[in-house]
Amino acid sequence: MKVHIVTLGCSKNTVDSEVLAGQLHANQLELAATVEEADTLVINTCGFIDAAKEESIQAILEAAELKRQGSLQRLVVAGCLSERYGSDLREEIPEVDHVFGTEAYEQIIKALSPDLKYSLLGERILSTPQHYAYMKISEGCDHPCAFCAIPIMRGTHRSTAIPQLVAQAQSMVRQGVKELVLVAQDSTYYGMDTEGRRMLPDLLRALSDESGAAWIRLMYAYPAKFPTEILEVIRDRSNIATYLDMPLQHASTDVLRNMRRGITRRTTEELLDQIRNDVPGITLRSTFIVGYPSETEADVDELAEFVAAQQFDRLGVFQYSQEDDTYAYILGDPIPAEVKQERMQRIMEIQRDISLAKNQQKVGTVQRVLIEEIVDQEYRGRTEADAPEVDNDVYVRSESPLQPGTFVDVMIDDAAEFDLFGHTR
Numbered sequence: 001m002k003v004h005i006v007t008l009g010c011s012k013n014t015v016d017s018e019v020l021a022g023q024l025h026a027n028q029l030e031l032a033a034t035v036e037e038a039d040t041l042v043i044n045t046c047g048f049i050d051a052a053k054e055e056s057i058q059a060i061l062e063a064a065e066l067k068r069q070g071s072l073q074r075l076v077v078a079g080c081l082s083e084r085y086g087s088d089l090r091e092e093i094p095e096v097d098h099v100f101g102t103e104a105y106e107q108i109i110k111a112l113s114p115d116l117k118y119s120l121l122g123e124r125i126l127s128t129p130q131h132y133a134y135m136k137i138s139e140g141c142d143h144p145c146a147f148c149a150i151p152i153m154r155g156t157h158r159s160t161a162i163p164q165l166v167a168q169a170q171s172m173v174r175q176g177v178k179e180l181v182l183v184a185q186d187s188t189y190y191g192m193d194t195e196g197r198r199m200l201p202d203l204l205r206a207l208s209d210e211s212g213a214a215w216i217r218l219m220y221a222y223p224a225k226f227p228t229e230i231l232e233v234i235r236d237r238s239n240i241a242t243y244l245d246m247p248l249q250h251a252s253t254d255v256l257r258n259m260r261r262g263i264t265r266r267t268t269e270e271l272l273d274q275i276r277n278d279v280p281g282i283t284l285r286s287t288f289i290v291g292y293p294s295e296t297e298a299d300v301d302e303l304a305e306f307v308a309a310q311q312f313d314r315l316g317v318f319q320y321s322q323e324d325d326t327y328a329y330i331l332g333d334p335i336p337a338e339v340k341q342e343r344m345q346r347i348m349e350i351q352r353d354i355s356l357a358k359n360q361q362k363v364g365t366v367q368r369v370l371i372e373e374i375v376d377q378e379y380r381g382r383t384e385a386d387a388p389e390v391d392n393d394v395y396v397r398s399e400s401p402l403q404p405g406t407f408v409d410v411m412i413d414d415a416a417e418f419d420l421f422g423h424t425r
Helices: 011-026 050-069 080-092 105-112 150-154 162-174 200-210 229-236 253-259 265-278 297-310 327-331 337-360
Strands: 002-007 040-045 074-079 132-136 179-183 215-218 240-245 283-290 314-319 366-375 378-383 393-397 407-415 419-424
Touching: 002 011, 011 040, 011 074, 011 105, 011 132, 011 179, 040 050, 040 080, 050 074, 050 080, 074 080, 074 105, 080 150, 132 162, 162 179, 162 200, 200 215, 200 229, 229 240, 229 265, 253 265, 265 283, 265 297, 283 297, 283 337, 297 337, 314 337, 337 407, 366 393, 366 419, 393 407
Parallel strands: 002 040, 040 074, 132 179, 179 215, 215 240, 240 283, 283 314, 393 419
Antiparallel strands: 366 378, 366 407, 378 393, 407 419
């Protein structure tokens, strides 16, 4: 049996697929590099927002057509979408052989190979480029955000023990990983379920001291009750990136209250001030939602003013998606799609100007760059200020060959809105 895994959605899904691949390999099931080479396809779906659900459904329908044509023998659907809508998928797409929810590694293997030889031992086959890897430090979420279905799909918060994470990190570094990207539904809640306190500072220190990674990057930090003790760790540890991803979702206190975020604009601004004071030069990334049912034009004006004032280094905007069984579902989805699009574009236009100005300030400076790949006879890389897949790129000219996964010093010659350009010294 040759199995190919299609991964949709976020970096947490990437980790799940890599763990599944490791388990398949440990149980002597062959991994196929492409769909064309496979007789069995596993689709790890996303069900977070409408666009992600549509992408997942389209992928399943395309795979079902391949099965009807005889190109595939088995079709397995897993992940967030099937966790929520498994019965619908079974009923509406009969070509699907098996439907599983999230983290159903052992069930999938048993369905494909009833003679299970190895239980879950932590094997994992990385699908990212060799020089970076995502590390999921916890699963699930305990927050009651009105718009979010993650607790429905992923369950309550569950932290992975520090020794286990350190061992994972060491294993990946031995495989050539230079950068560990820490992900979770809420990374700042780490440890509350097991120790009754926020243990993210302890985890960061342990990974800094024991992993051997060159960069450790923190993503998905929840702003309410933010553990400010991590700021000293970020500031003082050279291998922890001076970078923080903190999805704020909105700036209007009225909208934040309706979203059940547990924080106000004033408290948010005080937190941002403390972060910048405690970690000088930190890169701040955030994401926002526009088009929430209670959002007014005045709320959008407030969000625009907030984004302009805060000058985030990196920023993304999503349009609100009405999700079944969430607290906000009863509010409906009254804001038209075209209005959501206009609001998203308005915020991103502000951020585009901010990003260009910040990039132009780097012209004439030397930046340490992690080389990612060769693109059109030059090299594409990232600085410490840039997370993989979501942030800026640096395009590098070099007279001598550069290897992906290596660090080089780059003189920045030019800047665009979301890219830097330079040459090796």
